[in-house]
Amino acid sequence: MFKAKNRVLPTDLQHLFVLIENEGRRKGHFRYQTVRKTAKQMCRGVFATELIFKGDFVVEYRGKLLSPQQAELQTIEYNESAKVFLFDFHWKSKTWCIDACEEDSSLGRLVNDDHRRPNCKMKTIKVNENPHLCLFAIRDITAGEELTYNYGDSNWAWRAQVSYLFISISNIHPVQHARLR
Numbered sequence: 001m002f003k004a005k006n007r008v009l010p011t012d013l014q015h016l017f018v019l020i021e022n023e024g025r026r027k028g029h030f031r032y033q034t035v036r037k038t039a040k041q042m043c044r045g046v047f048a049t050e051l052i053f054k055g056d057f058v059v060e061y062r063g064k065l066l067s068p069q070q071a072e073l074q075t076i077e078y079n080e081s082a083k084v085f086l087f088d089f090h091w092k093s094k095t096w097c098i099d100a101c102e103e104d105s106s107l108g109r110l111v112n113d114d115h116r117r118p119n120c121k122m123k124t125i126k127v128n129e130n131p132h133l134c135l136f137a138i139r140d141i142t143a144g145e146e147l148t149y150n151y152g153d154s155n156w157a158w159r160a161q162v163s164y165l166f167i168s169i170s171n172i173h174p175v176q177h178a179r180l181r
């Protein structure tokens with residue numbers, strides 16, 4: 001389950017609400033697209049199709065709002081691959097949850113994790129007294145870049161994986177594998 005730290009923004013968000021309703025589309029133009037990644041485990045990701053400025057609303061993490069009790073039951077019922085779509089957040093002094101398990105063609109649920117150099121951050125927005133989990137750009141994001149955010153402090157399996165960079169050092173060895181971390 002996600003345990004990202006998010007904060008509630010107490011502002012009038014009518015303009016933002018319009019963007020939320022339209023999944024970040026402006027003037028009918030899509031800012032994002034999903035693609036299938038070749039890396040097996042990562043599967044799909046969401047990519048910027050135009051420049052997104054630091055501070056911009058990016059996309060909502062849509063799903064069913066669950067009360068703390070409902071979330072507890074759902075956690076027991078779901079298998080591991082479904083549980084990753086449950087996003088815990090704090091609101092009105094309780095821990096609530098957005099269940100984005102359903103394949104509803106929304107994009108927020110497909111944004112992947114990056115705990116080192118994410119380009120977005122999840123925040124809780126109150127619209128018409130209801131909480132909405134929304135991603136905002138924390139730096140300028142160029143067209144073609146994958147959107148990412150930090151899923152929080154759990155031991156996610158994929159974070160333990162090692163990445164390799166191939167460096168050619170012709171005088172010593174033809175090819176050397178350099179561990180990135």
Ligand SMILES: C[S@@+](CC[C@H](N)C(=O)[O-])C[C@H]1O[C@@H](n2cnc3c(N)ncnc32)[C@H](O)[C@@H]1O
Nearest residue numbers: 041042043044084085109110111112113114158
């Ligand atoms: C909320 S879903 C994100 C969308 C997912 N990529 C998909 O295609 O359905 C979370 C799942 O995506 C994958 N994932 C997310 N971030 C990842 C990363 N940095 N590296 C590898 N897999 C990742 C994991 O399989 C995880 O269970």
